[in-house]
Amino acid sequence: MVILLxxxxxxxxxxxxxLLLGILLGPLSFIVFEESSVLASPxxxxxSEKGTLANARDAFEKKAYDKAVTHYRQYLRQNxxxxxxxxxxxxxxxxxxxxxKALRYLRSVQKKTTSPSYNLYYQGLCYQVLDQKTASTxxxxxxxxxxxxxxxxxxxxxxxxxxNSRNVDRAKYWLLLYIQRYPTGVYRPQVDKxxxxxxxxxxxxxIKGIEKPDMDNAIYRYSPLSLSQNPHYWFTNVGYTxxxxxxxxxTQDGGVKPVNSEQQGIIxxxxxxxxxxxxxxxxxxxxYNYRQLWLTDSDRLDVFLGDPGDLEYQPFRADYLIRxxxxxxxxxxxxxxxxxxxxxxxxxxxxxxxxxMPVPREDQDLQRVLKLSDTQVLVPWVGISYYxxxxxxxxxxxxxxxxxxxxxxxxxxxxxxxDGGGDGPTLSYGITHSMDFPEYRLESxxxxxxxxxxxxxxxxxxxxxxxxxxxxHEFLPKFFATGLIGMYEDKYQLPRLxxxxxxxxxxxxxxxxxxxxxxxxxCYRSDSGMIMQAGIYWNYTQFYRVGxxxxxxxxxNGVQKEFDEQKSTFKVLVxxxxxxxxxxxRFIEKSADSPFNKEVQ
Numbered sequence: 001m002v003i004l005l006x007x008x009x010x011x012x013x014x015x016x017x018x019l020l021l022g023i024l025l026g027p028l029s030f031i032v033f034e035e036s037s038v039l040a041s042p043x044x045x046x047x048s049e050k051g052t053l054a055n056a057r058d059a060f061e062k063k064a065y066d067k068a069v070t071h072y073r074q075y076l077r078q079n080x081x082x083x084x085x086x087x088x089x090x091x092x093x094x095x096x097x098x099x100x101k102a103l104r105y106l107r108s109v110q111k112k113t114t115s116p117s118y119n120l121y122y123q124g125l126c127y128q129v130l131d132q133k134t135a136s137t138x139x140x141x142x143x144x145x146x147x148x149x150x151x152x153x154x155x156x157x158x159x160x161x162x163x164n165s166r167n168v169d170r171a172k173y174w175l176l177l178y179i180q181r182y183p184t185g186v187y188r189p190q191v192d193k194x195x196x197x198x199x200x201x202x203x204x205x206x207i208k209g210i211e212k213p214d215m216d217n218a219i220y221r222y223s224p225l226s227l228s229q230n231p232h233y234w235f236t237n238v239g240y241t242x243x244x245x246x247x248x249x250x251t252q253d254g255g256v257k258p259v260n261s262e263q264q265g266i267i268x269x270x271x272x273x274x275x276x277x278x279x280x281x282x283x284x285x286x287x288y289n290y291r292q293l294w295l296t297d298s299d300r301l302d303v304f305l306g307d308p309g310d311l312e313y314q315p316f317r318a319d320y321l322i323r324x325x326x327x328x329x330x331x332x333x334x335x336x337x338x339x340x341x342x343x344x345x346x347x348x349x350x351x352x353x354x355x356x357m358p359v360p361r362e363d364q365d366l367q368r369v370l371k372l373s374d375t376q377v378l379v380p381w382v383g384i385s386y387y388x389x390x391x392x393x394x395x396x397x398x399x400x401x402x403x404x405x406x407x408x409x410x411x412x413x414x415x416x417x418x419d420g421g422g423d424g425p426t427l428s429y430g431i432t433h434s435m436d437f438p439e440y441r442l443e444s445x446x447x448x449x450x451x452x453x454x455x456x457x458x459x460x461x462x463x464x465x466x467x468x469x470x471x472x473h474e475f476l477p478k479f480f481a482t483g484l485i486g487m488y489e490d491k492y493q494l495p496r497l498x499x500x501x502x503x504x505x506x507x508x509x510x511x512x513x514x515x516x517x518x519x520x521x522x523c524y525r526s527d528s529g530m531i532m533q534a535g536i537y538w539n540y541t542q543f544y545r546v547g548x549x550x551x552x553x554x555x556x557n558g559v560q561k562e563f564d565e566q567k568s569t570f571k572v573l574v575x576x577x578x579x580x581x582x583x584x585x586r587f588i589e590k591s592a593d594s595p596f597n598k599e600v601q
Contacts, residue, residue, distance in 0.1 A: 002409065005399065013460065014138045014452070016267055028512065033393045034284060035185070037096040047187060049075055049078055049079065049329070051086065052071050052074050052075045053071070053075045055067075055071045056068050056071030056072045056075060056088070057072075057088070059071060059206060060088065060091070060092060062080070065092045065093075065095045065096040066089075066096060068092040068288075068440075069089065069096065072085060072089040072092060072235075072380050073089065075566070076089065078135055080116070083109040083112040083113040083114070084113055084114060084115050084118075086105050086108070086109045086113070087105075087106065087109065087113055087115055087118050087119050087122070088107060089103040090105035090106045090119075091118075091507055093105070094125060094126055094213060095213050095266050096213065096218055097213040097214055097215040097216075097217060097218020097219070097222075098218055098222060098235070099125070099126035099127075099129050099130055099215070100126075100130070102122065102126050103126045103127075103271070106123050106126070107123070107124055110123075110224060115150075116143075116146065117143045117146035117148050117149075117150040117151045117154065119143075120139050120140070120142045120143035120150075120154065121139075121140070121143040121150040121151075121153055121154045121157075123135075123139040123143075123412065123464075124136050124137075124139035124140035124143060125157070125210065125212075125317060126155060127139060128157070129160070129212050129215065131245060131438070133165075133439065133457050134561045136161065136480070137158065137161060139154075140154045140155075140157050140158045140161070141154075141158060144158055144177075147181055149208070151181075151185075152178070152181065152182045152185050152186075152187070153209075154208065155177060155181065155182070156174075156178055156185075156187040156190070156191070156209060157173045157209050157210070158174045158341060159171055159174035159177075159178060159191065159194070160190075160194075160207065160208075160209050162174060163165065163175075163194055163203070164388065165433075165439070166203070168198060171198075172192065172195070172198065174197075175191050175195055178191050181210070184485060184601055187209075188301050188595075190207050193207060194207060198307075202209060203210075205337075205388075206555045216231065216374050216579065217229075219579045220232070220579070223363050223578065223579070225578040226578065226579075227578075228567070230274070230519060231271075231274065231275055231276055231277060232273065232275070233271075233272075233273050233275070233287070233577070233578060233579060233583065233584050233587070234270075234272045234273070234276050234578050234579075234584075235269070235270070235271045235576065235577035235578070235584045235587070235588055236269065236270045236575070236576050236577075237267060237268070237269035237270075237575050237588065238267065238268055238573070238574050239266075239489075239570040239572050239573035239574060240264070240265070240266060240267065240571070240572050241264070241265050241266075241267055241293075241569060241570065242261045242262070242263070242264045242265075242570050242571075243262070243263045243264075243265075243567065243568065243570075243573075244260070244261070244263075244567070244568050245260065245261045245262075245331070246258065246259075246260050246562050246565070246566045246569075247260075247565035247566070248561050248562045248565075250276070251563060253531060256561050260283055262298060263295050263297055264295070264296050264297060264301070265293050265294055265295045265296065266293075266294040266299070266316065267291075267292070267293055267571070267573065268291075268292040268294075269289065269290065269291045269292070269588070270286075270289070270290050271287055271288065271289040271584075271587060272287060272288055272291070273284055273285055273286060273287025273288070274589060275286065275287075275330075276424050276565050281333050281334040281335070281389070282331065282332070282333045283331070283332050283333075284329070284330065284331045284332075284393050285329065285330040285331075285587070286328070286329045286361070287327075287328060287329075287587060288325070288326065288327055288328075289324075289325075289326040289328070289368070289587070289588075290323070290324070290325055290326075291323070291324040291326065292321065292323050293321075293322045293323070294316045294321050294322075295321075295322065296315040296316050296317070296477070297315075300315035300317070301315045302433035303315070304591045311332040320352075320487040321352060321353060321354050321549075322350065322351075322352050322353050322372070323350070323352070323354075324348055324350045324351075325348065325349045325351075326346055326347070326348045326349075327346065327347050328343070328344065328345060328346035328347070328587075329345050329346075330342070330343075330344045330345075331343055334459075336339070338384050338385050338386055339382070339383070339384050340382070340383045340385065341381075341382050341383075342380070342381050342382075343378065343379065343380045343381070344378075344379040344381075345376075345377065345378050345379075346375075346376070346377040347375070347376055347377075348374070348375040348376075349374055350371075350372040350373045350374070350375070350378075351369055351370065351371055351372060352369070352370050352372050353368055353369045353370050354369065355480050358375060368552050370404075370405075371404045371405075372403070372404060372405050373401050373402060373403045373404060373405070373410075374401070374402045374404075375399065375400065375401045375402075376398075376400045376401075377397075377398065377399045378399075378531050379395050379397055379398070380395065380396050381393050381394060381396070382394055382395075388414060389435065389436035389437065389438065389469035390433075390434070390435050390436075391413055391433070391434045392431070392432070392433045392434075392499075393431065393432045393433075394412075394429070394430075394431045395429065395430055395431070395432075396414075396427060396428065396429050397413055397414075397428040397430060397449070397451060398412075398413060398414050398428070399413040399428075400412040400413075400414075400416075404523035404575060407456055408455065408457035408460070409455060409456070409457075409460070410455065411453055411454060411455045411456070411460075412454050412591075413428040413451055413452055413453060413454070414426060414427050414428060414452065414454075415452070415454055416530045426452045426454065427452065428449070428450060428451040428452050429449065429450060430447060430448060430449030430450070430451075431447070431449075432445055432446065432447040433445065433446045433447075440473075441473060441475075442457070442471065442472070442473050442474075443471070443472045443473075444469070444470065444471050444472075445468075445469070445470050446467070446469050446470075447467060447468045447469075448466075448467040449465075449466060449467065450463065450464070450465050451462075451464045453462070458493070458494065459492075459494050459496070460492075461492065461493040461494065462490045462491060462492040462493060462525075462527075463491050463493070464488055464489070464490050465488065465489050466486060466487055466488030466489065467486060467487060467488075468483040468484055468486035468492075468531070469484070469485055469486070470483065470485075470533075471483050478538060478539045478540065479536070479537075479539075480499075480533075480536065480537050480538075480539070481535070481536050482533075482534070482535045482536070482537070483532075483533060483534045483535070484501060484531070484532070484533040484534075485530070485531070485532050485533075486530065486531040486532075487528075487529070487530050487531075488528070488529050488530075488531075489526070489527070489528045489529075490525075490526065490527040490528070490529075491523065491526050492525040492526070492527075493528045495523055495524045495525070496522075496523045496524075496525060496560075497520040497522060497523070498520065498521045498523050499520055499521075499523070500505065500521060501521060502521065503521060503523035503524075503560060504559050504560070504561075523559070523560060525557065525560060525563070526557070527555055527556065528555075528556055528557075528558075529553065529554055529555040529556060530554050531551070531552070531555070532551070532552045532553045533549065533550070534549070534550050535547055535548065535549035535550065535553075536548055537577075539581060539582070542579075542580040542581065543576060543577060543578060543580065543581065544574075544575070544581070545573075545574070545575040545577070545581040546573075546574050546575075547572070547575070548570075548571070548572050548573075549570070549571045549572075549573070550568070550569070550570050550571075551567075551569040551571075552566070552567070552568050552569075553565075553566070554566050554567075564595075575588070
């Protein structure tokens with residue numbers, strides 16, 4: 001027992017010594033462990049960062065630009081002052097189809113990078129795809145001062161820009177400079193081909209520089225306004241319009257008297273479409289537009305402002321709400337290198353009224369929805385594109401409207417069976433010629449047409465021959481002015497019968513004896529007229545536009561003054577569109593018919 005107690009006391013002393021040694025050595029071991037981990041961290045960290053950068057560059061070489069962006073951003077979180085890598089990140093954004101984002105990074109590190117030619121070269125590419133030629137040529141010219149790889153690329157891109165712009169002397173300068181500096185450069189075959197085309201006098205179109213990014217696919221993937229990664233578009237219009245008319249109407253004594261009217265309205269439009277969908281040489285779009293015009297006038301506004309609390313008598317009544325549903329498709333096919341064939345088709349259903357709008361209790365019938373008209377449009381066309389910025393298009397215009405409100409105004413613009421007043425088919429057609437001048441930021445179009453209007457009431461049939469000329473100019477960055485002027489002449493097929501010797505409207509009734517036989521006079525009607533449009537709009541971004549527009553139409557008849565009329569329309573619109581207002585505007589404009597259809601639509 002004594003021996004056992006001695007062993008236990010010895011073990012207790014040993015444990016106490018061990019505990020004391022642990023207390024003394026513990027902090028030292030902790031310090032040694034921490035120091036060893038700190039010493040080991042930089043090497044492992046650097047290895048990880050190098051691996052991330054290597055992965056980014058490998059993804060870039062394989063054209064996996066989305067992955068490259070991810071790896072570059074991961075690397076730059078820990079290496080914010082590696083300005084050359086910021087260049088590479090920007091290049092990845094450019095190839096992903098985001099040139100604006102790439103430019104922000106390129107400009108921010110331009111004065112800090114040790115690879116200025118790389119930076120300036122990609123700036124030039126970004127400006128080029130954004131259609132900013134001056135900024136693009138300035139950046140390429142600055143990069144071309146260097147004699148490294150990206151200096152050679154910039155020199156070739158400068159030559160190609162001038163070549164495609166048909167600036168022969170400037171193109172030759174850059175082409176010869178490329179040969180002098182880089183006699184065995186990768187672009188030497190293209191350079192020789194362009195110089196040879198100058199000698200032969202036949203410029204070629206198939207010469208390309210670096211592959212430009214697909215900005216459409218990028219915007220579908222990355223934009224917060226995108227609804228899908230598949231090609232599509234949408235728009236919405238909200239605005240105000242005011243129209244005034246001044247005309248003449250016959251009186252009982254054979255004269256005419258002035259008649260004036262005024263309307264105001266709220267415009268609301270939305271549209272959604274799919275496209276462009278491409279297959280081989282075919283491109284197609286399809287969509288739906290909803291157009292709403294809510295009409296009122298000054299009298300209703302004055303009544304409402306006298307008692308704005310009574311919503312039943314608000315100035316925008318349900319029976320003055322005009323709604324149009326439109327379904328359309330647009331298909332075109334490239335034939336050869338310059339020719340195109342296409343067809344545009346649309347169906348429209350026009351209705352007035354709404355069953356949901358508040359109306360006075362005594363006018364509950366106003367909540368009914370009434371059918372106005374159904375309209376079908378078919379426009380087959382053939383076109384040619386040449387000199388990069390010139391386009392000519394010939395089209396046929398088939399339009400048929402069934403008007404329920406006034407059936408005698410139901411009409412069409414064609415007659416395939418000869419029932420339009422002639423022995424053979426009757427067709428409406430036109431030709432347009434478009435010219436773009438990017439160096440002047442100017443777009444223009446000239447159109448000539450002949451429309452045949454055939455009505456249910458054949459006394460209304462007429463042929464319209466006319467033309468228009470339009471211009472759009474970007475006079476300041478993002479600010480545009482647009483204008484159109486047109487002339488027309490209407491020849492009515494059948495004469496009007498008047499019970500007086502002259503077709504002219506008399507100020508006093510003609511005197512005829514009670515026994516005198518009255519022979520009706522055949523009065524052939526021929527109108528002439530003009531249209532003027534002017535507008536100014538601001539593209540705040542590619543998605544937003546604010547504009548104001550004015551239109552004036554004047555119809556005259558030199559003999560029958562009751563057909564004289566003047567119409568003025570003022571309109572303010574705010575547009576939001578995706579992927580851009582410019583691209584979607586042609587679908588917005590196609591939703592309306594030509595103002596030359598008078599008031600039949």
